Amino acid sequence: MIKSALQIARASYVPKKPAVLEKNVTLQEGESTTAVADHEELEKLFPKTYGRPILKFVESDKEVSLPATNVGVILSGGQAPGGHNVIAGIFDGIKRINKESKLFGFILGPGGLINHKYKELTADIIDEYRNTGGFDIIGSGRDKLETTEQFDKGLEILKKLDIKALVIIGGDDSNTNACVLAEYYKSIDAGVQVIGCPKTIDGDLKNDLIESSFGFDTACKVYSEVIGNIQRDCNSARKYWHFIKLMGRSASHIALECGLQTQPNICIISEEVEVKNQSLDDIVTDIATIVAKRAENGDNFGTILIPEGLIEFIPAMKGLISELNDFLAQNQIEFDAIRRSMRREYIIHKLSDENSEIYASLPEDVASQLTLDRDPHGNVQVSRIETEKLLAEMVKDKLDKWKKDGKYKGDFATINHFFGYEGRCAAPSNFDADYCYSLGYTASLLIAEGKTGYMASVRNTTSPATEWIAGGIPITMMLNMERRHGEMKPVIQKALVDLEGAPFKELAKNRDTWAIKTSYIYPGPIQYFGPTEVKDEPTMTLKYEKGVM
Ligand code: FBP
Numbered sequence: 054m055i056k057s058a059l060q061i062a063r064a065s066y067v068p069k070k071p072a073v074l075e076k077n078v079t080l081q082e083g084e085s086t087t088a089v090a091d092h093e094e095l096e097k098l099f100p101k102t103y104g105r106p107i108l109k110f111v112e113s114d115k116e117v118s119l120p121a122t123n124v125g126v127i128l129s130g131g132q133a134p135g136g137h138n139v140i141a142g143i144f145d146g147i148k149r150i151n152k153e154s155k156l157f158g159f160i161l162g163p164g165g166l167i168n169h170k171y172k173e174l175t176a177d178i179i180d181e182y183r184n185t186g187g188f189d190i191i192g193s194g195r196d197k198l199e200t201t202e203q204f205d206k207g208l209e210i211l212k213k214l215d216i217k218a219l220v221i222i223g224g225d226d227s228n229t230n231a232c233v234l235a236e237y238y239k240s241i242d243a244g245v246q247v248i249g250c251p252k253t254i255d256g257d258l259k260n261d262l263i264e265s266s267f268g269f270d271t272a273c274k275v276y277s278e279v280i281g282n283i284q285r286d287c288n289s290a291r292k293y294w295h296f297i298k299l300m301g302r303s304a305s306h307i308a309l310e311c312g313l314q315t316q317p318n319i320c321i322i323s324e325e326v327e328v329k330n331q332s333l334d335d336i337v338t339d340i341a342t343i344v345a346k347r348a349e350n351g352d353n354f355g356t357i358l359i360p361e362g363l364i365e366f367i368p369a370m371k372g373l374i375s376e377l378n379d380f381l382a383q384n385q386i387e388f389d390a391i392r393r394s395m396r397r398e399y400i401i402h403k404l405s406d407e408n409s410e411i412y413a414s415l416p417e418d419v420a421s422q423l424t425l426d427r428d429p430h431g432n433v434q435v436s437r438i439e440t441e442k443l444l445a446e447m448v449k450d451k452l453d454k455w456k457k458d459g460k461y462k463g464d465f466a467t468i469n470h471f472f473g474y475e476g477r478c479a480a481p482s483n484f485d486a487d488y489c490y491s492l493g494y495t496a497s498l499l500i501a502e503g504k505t506g507y508m509a510s511v512r513n514t515t516s517p518a519t520e521w522i523a524g525g526i527p528i529t530m531m532l533n534m535e536r537r538h539g540e541m542k543p544v545i546q547k548a549l550v551d552l553e554g555a556p557f558k559e560l561a562k563n564r565d566t567w568a569i570k571t572s573y574i575y576p577g578p579i580q581y582f583g584p585t586e587v588k589d590e591p592t593m594t595l596k597y598e599k600g601v602m
Contacts, residue, residue, distance in 0.1 A: 054181065063184045063480060063581060068138060068490035069518035071110075071511065079113035080502050080524075082106040089260075089546050090533035098543055099529050101239040102232065102506035107262060109524035110498060119501050121153035125171070125216040128193040129162050129223030129230075133252045133268025134481040135489030137182040137190055139222050142493020144179045150501050157214055162194025163221075163230070166207040171214070184486050186271070187478040195428055198230040204237050211245050218246040218500040220493075224253035224266065225545040228508060232528035233543070235506035246505035248496045249528055254477055256306035256594070259548045262526045264514050264599075267492065268477070270484045270592050272300070273307055274579045275476035277314035281575035283470070284315060284356050288571055291354045293468050294344065298359045298441040300473030302432065304549045305360035306594060312560050313593040316572045318355035319343055320560060323366035324550040330368050337444065341451040341461075343568045348463025352571065359444060361435050361473065364423075373408040374433055377423060379539045380404070388424070400424060419443050441469040482579050483589050487518045495523040515591055515599045555597035 083106045088095040096103045124147055128136050147154040156174045159165030172191065182190045198204070211219065221231040228249040235247035251258045254272035259265050276299055283295050301307040305322045312320030319340060326336060340357060347355055364370050380403060381388060391399050397420055401409050412420060422438040445467040455461035481489060488511060496509040507525035514521055531545045550557055566572060580588045596602040
């Protein structure tokens with residue numbers, strides 16, 4: 054494989070990890086736990102794994118020695134920088150405990166387990182991928198592991214390879230599946246432990262004990278670099294408004310973090326739109342008002358950050374999407390059989406009066422994008438909805454009207470962007486390289502301790518890595534019941550942006566100034582070498598949340 058100079062230099066980077074993981078460890082168990090909501094129902098659904106204690110690794114005199122243990126690993130869902138380091142951490146961890154242990158990777162996500170596609174990950178392979186971005190070591194996929202047939206099919210290959218533990222590296226849905234699988238394998242005495250790892254650039258798999266999902270740090274730094282570059286261009290040419298949509302399927306953490314890092318003129322936060330019960334027209338009016346005010350100062354340029362998931366948070370749109378989800382879950386075959394040009398009319402006639410009216414009012418492309426295939430978890434694929442284009446067009450219409458009424462005199466030219474894929478496979482920042490390696494290493498220790506149904510956790514991450522705390526959090530603790538594909542299902546509760554939280558309050562405190570005055574920050578590219586304050590900084594979100602900003 055031909056490598057860039059940076060790749061060669063990065064290959065020798067030794068990730069930092071909690072000091073305790075350099076030593077012999079033992080587990081300290083906390084109190085038993087309960088789910089975030091719907092306790093009774095969840096206790097019944099997870100009789101074998103519910104309510105387990107929070108775990109923390111502490112130093113011990115005893116050496117951990119275990120028979121050789123084969124472990125399987127799956128990368129599930131969207132790519133996130135650092136996945137290869139999780140795998141390297143698992144590999145080094147299991148080898149430290151017993152050199153004869155083996156690691157098998159299932160190919161292209163959960164589907165690899167079901168279809169028995171795997172490869173042994175040897176030291177040579179692992180070394181090729183240390184500190185690199187991407188999930189290409191084994192590939193990833195979005196197949197949903199949910200039926201007992203799939204679990205049994207997976208068990209066949211796990212038994213054949215003598216795999217005693219499976220690590221599922223994924224987001225909220227994949228870790229929910231890990232939890233269901235752990236419960237099932239325990240209930241049938243399959244002899245296979247299941248451990249989860251918190252992955253997603255979206256940053257929405259977090260709570261008091263899981264401080265962040267990996268990949269969020271690197272992805273936000275990549276997007277902030279590019280937003281900063283655009284802002285510098287924008288402030289140089291002074292002739293465009295840039296509408297920038299940022300990934301984040303549901304929560305607006307990425308937009309918020311990039312907003313804090315770059316200080317754009319407008320940063321929409323979906324969670325706020327929902328709480329304020331704003332309509333599409335309210336959002337458009339807010340943007341147009343700022344455009345008009347800047348124009349009064351001669352500033353016919355600016356930047357707007359738009360979270361990818363926005364459309365689902367506009368209350369009226371949310372109702373429409375929810376009805377569409379349920380309708381398509383039950384009528385997908387009939388819908389697919391309808392000619393493309395007739396689909397819009399078909400949907401208009403099938404929806405309730407209220408939603409039908411909203412659907413009919415949407416521009417053609419957005420209406421059709423809303424009916425595209427759901428992902429295997431039943432979610433609308435919001436990355437395919439061109440909200441940036443929708444908003445830019447609607448703001449233009451409004452400004453044209455205001456111009457006719459003599460309320461606006463500026464020029465309004467727009468450029469649209471969507472940043473998502475540009476950051477998902479970037480070479481992990483030092484934070485992600487260290488965090489991911491530590492998560493993988495911790496997962497190997499949870500396996501050695503015989504744990505199942507746990508998510509590897511590394512906490513205290515705003516302190517130097519040597520002071521990080523490694524342990525495990527029972528996944529059942531993060532569950533609640535939610536409607537999916539028209540049915541109530543146990544799922545990990547998504548962490549949305551907390552409007553009472555310090556990161557959002559910081560944005561809210563400054564945004565009126567940023568809107569009118571040009572206060573851009575240009576963060577520049579991720580640094581892998583150099584002073585600690587440049588190369589090892591965590592996200593501003595994490596620092597505000599932990600009160601160290
Ligand atoms: P995960 O939650 O699986 O980590 O994926 C997150 C994400 O990057 C979202 O931000 C985005 O909406 C989605 O994946 C796009 O996925 P795909 O490329 O599979 O369409």
